[in-house]
Amino acid sequence: MTLFGTDGVRGLANGPLTADLALTLAQATAVVLGQGRIANARKAAGRRLTAVVARDPRISGHFLAAAVSAGLASSGVDVLDAGVLPTPAAAFLVGDVDADFGVMISASHNPAADNGIKIFARGGVKLPDEVERRIEEAMAGPKLLPTGGAVGRIRRFADAEDRYVVHLLASLRQRLHGIHIVLDCANGAASGVSPETFRDAGAKVTVIGADPDGLNINDGIGSTHLDVLQAEVVRVGADLGIAHDGDADRCLAVDADGRIIDGDQIMAILAVSMKNRGLLRDDTLVATVMSNLGLHRAMAAYGISVETTGVGDRYVLERMNAGRYSLGGEQSGHVIMSEFATTGDGVLTGLHLAAEMARTGKSLAELASVMTVFPQVLINVKGVERSRATDDDVLAAVAEAEAELGDSGRVLLRPSGTEALVRVMVEAATEEDARAVAERLAEVVRG
Incomplete structure (x- = not known):
């Protein structure tokens, strides 16, 4: 099972997303993102790597941020604990203080019971798929586990919010x-x-x-x-x-x-x-x-x-x-x-x-008013395989609908990346036309 989704790791806190998982993920992140020319040069100069950690205010963020910080510090990474801040603030701060990477604990728009872990590379950029895959693989491998004075420190990032506000105003x-x-x-x-x-x-x-x-x-x-x-x-x-x-x-x-x-x-x-x-x-x-x-x-x-x-x-x-x-x-x-x-x-x-x-x-x-919004209807067709979106009868129905709409609308069929579901989206000059076409295509997708 793939751990990373389209925006980090997300799930029910203390369900699939446990403190153990957060700690192990942080240790694997230190292994993978602790490599590279700049990181190796810093380590060769006797400097520990640095990570910014922030969270949103949901209650599970306390133990998950603690677990992430523990995993990083146990890997020899110094942690700057920025507390409660927006995700883009965490990304900005990684670049602003020249940290080696950053971690945001948040499930974005999800309900409070969920939480998530987003990882930013140097400069505050999101990780490419290949790096996420390497981190997943590293979770089952050896950890860094330095001893004595080589372990990381965790300290409060006291001016994190001020830095972000100044940046926004500038x-x-x-x-x-x-x-x-x-x-x-x-x-x-x-x-x-x-x-x-x-x-x-x-x-x-x-x-x-x-x-x-x-x-x-x-x-x-x-x-x-x-x-x-x-x-x-x-x-x-x-x-x-x-x-x-x-x-x-x-x-x-x-x-x-x-x-x-x-x-x-x-x-x-x-x-x-x-x-x-x-x-x-x-x-x-x-x-x-x-x-x-x-x-x-x-x-x-x-x-x-x-x-x-x-x-x-x-x-x-x-x-x-x-x-x-x-x-x-x-x-x-x-x-x-x-x-x-x-x-x-x-x-x-x-x-x-x-x-x-x-x-x-x-x-x-x-x-x-620079833009006229075309009515848009989205129907989620559940219980069908992702491949259904490319079956011949579905493609023929889509072609027929596109010909019917002409330049006044469009059709988009998009399989879900996480469940047996195909999304049918239709735009047209009127909501009635969009709904009629969308419902017709949804019936074809259902088979």
């Missing part, structure tokens, strides 16, 4: 004076740092979902439950709302009238702004196959190319790095601004979205 070229924002922190990792940063940037801030107790993370609030934010924005008369998920690597928004502005629309706003200011490298945006057809249409209208990847911000980042592109992301709100971050950063994205409002004097609804 990315802005526009203060947020006159902008009233409702922040929904999902009772997660951004509950402290996000309100502080937006206030320091000059915004008026109303905060919800910023009282984590270890159990209420993502519970009816945050980027997966936007109804609370929508109501609060309208109630207080704010200019916009920003929603994070549990580890704050996502940003979704709500305009002044309570309408949802998703990741595709946020990318469209930022891409057009960056192109107009000469900041969008090669006038190219990177998005996934799940991004709305309306995004592609809007970008074409503004002379912006769209490069498409598989689902997952790691694949977006790989394409961005290959082309040295400056903006990419997902409909779910993972937005990567490569000038400032190596991963999706919900606080950074929200700051730059609000800054565009301040810079132009336009409302969020006006800015979002």
Whole structure:
């Protein structure tokens, strides 16, 4: 069984994800990431390697972070314990202090009972599949286990949050004076740092979902439950709302009238702004196959190319790095601004979205009008094998549907990577057309 998924190791805490597993995974990480030219040079100079460890506020993060730190220190790695911080903060800090790698304990938008372990290599970048495979193999092999003074130390990373906030504020070229924002922190990792940063940037801030107790993370609030934010924005008369998920690597928004502005629309706003200011490298945006057809249409209208990847911000980042592109992301709100971050950063994205409002004097609804969202219907067909998506009768039905939709829609069949399930996604000019085509294709997939 493969341990790593599309975004690290994730599962029920004290179910498959135990303290023993976390410790062993950390020891294997030290073995694999403790190699290489820079790491070997540091060790040859008598220096111990260093790792940044952070977590979100769910209760299992305490014992999992302790286990990870113990595994690293027992392998001769010095640990900088950054405490509760967003995932993108952990990634930033790895590069900022020139650490050898970093570990984030979080299950992102999952319920509180779950947790996860994300590993960042030098520079704060996510690991390629091959390195994850080597770490899995190393879990069954010999550990480093130095003795005496060669074991690692664990110390508090006292200024971790301050470093991250300073970094975020330095990315802005526009203060947020006159902008009233409702922040929904999902009772997660951004509950402290996000309100502080937006206030320091000059915004008026109303905060919800910023009282984590270890159990209420993502519970009816945050980027997966936007109804609370929508109501609060309208109630207080704010200019916009920003929603994070549990580890704050996502940003979704709500305009002044309570309408949802998703990741595709946020990318469209930022891409057009960056192109107009000469900041969008090669006038190219990177998005996934799940991004709305309306995004592609809007970008074409503004002379912006769209490069498409598989689902997952790691694949977006790989394409961005290959082309040295400056903006990419997902409909779910993972937005990567490569000038400032190596991963999706919900606080950074929200700051730059609000800054565009301040810079132009336009409302969020006006800015979002650069893109017309095509109705999208997604049906999960359960109990079928992944290979069903490429069977002849299914491919014939897809071809027929695509011919029927023409330029006014599209079809995407995507097998699940973790279960017997095929996702049928259809976009069309109307929701009725999209649903009719999606339901017809779902019946074909069911056989």
